[in-house]
């Protein structure tokens with residue numbers, strides 16, 4: 692699976708939200724290939740995926756079914772993973788929901804629900820792992836944002852509001868926890884062709900319009916996100932914190 696090996700990730704206890712589908716599944720596999728112990732949550736069943744990983748890597752990720760908008764359940768899942776795999780030293784806040792909606796159609800409950808998955812869960816997962824990281828002398832947190840908020844895309848305003856806030860939270864937490872040796876970085880993917888994107892949003896017209904924006908003329912797949920996340924999780928990025936890295940085939944930085 693992996694072309695690169697980071698020795699310090701061997702045996703690391705990694706917690707991933709949404710680690711059984713889309714980009715998250717590629718991350719779970721990527722960390723397993725490094726020898727890490729992976730725990731992850733998602734709402735839907737992931738036992739088939741875990742069995743596949745166990746067959747391939749000789750050990751299964753520890754899966755806890757959990758809705759991350761339920762903060763108490765999220766905390767319990769993180770504690771369970773720490774109990775099984777050891778204190779979490781790498782947190783990947785990956786799960787999110789990019790459902791399309793118009794601002795004028797949204798009520799307060801819709802807004803709260805969007806923020807609960809796209810922002811609140813990131814904050815409280817961080818709150819749950821920081822004491823563990825402090826106790827072991829450091830850790831790495833990777834927060835998934837999206838380049839969508841930089842592009843001014845109009846049909847997912849709650850999601851993009853959260854994406855912008857994630858980069859702000861990342862900087863604040865980098866400052867707040869830097870003295871504990873905890874690094875906090877964000878990663879903003881471009882358009883990554885997951886099963887969900889292909890099923891819901893990827894029309895041939897939109898795909899080709901997006902390709903026009905990319906410097907590199909190939910659509911991203913979940914595997915393209917694995918290397919940058921491993922890098923941000925490992926000591927290879929030891930003095931990087933508070934960053935937001937775009938992994939988008941060259942869209943935002945070049946266009947800016």
Ligand SMILES: NC(=O)c1ccc[n+]([C@@H]2O[C@H](COP(=O)([O-])OP(=O)(O)OC[C@H]3O[C@@H](n4cnc5c(N)ncnc54)[C@H](O)[C@@H]3O)[C@@H](O)[C@H]2O)c1
Nearest residue numbers: 709712713714733734758759785786787835837880882883
């Ligand atoms: N795919 C893209 O084009 C793209 C682009 C930019 C940013 N991103 C970001 O990358 C990350 C992963 O996206 P993806 O495309 O793989 O998404 P996906 O929808 O394919 O997978 C999301 C995962 O999160 C889980 N999840 C969603 N809501 C949950 C909840 N309430 N409780 C528990 N688990 C929940 C899902 O079960 C799934 O495992 C997200 O943060 C997304 O914003 C994706």
Ligand SMILES: O=C(O)[C@H](O)[C@@H](O)[C@H](O)[C@H](O)CO
Nearest residue numbers: 789837838839881882883892
């Ligand atoms: O996070 C995101 O940005 C969204 O999940 C995507 O749906 C795509 O990137 C967008 O549609 C590209 O135009």
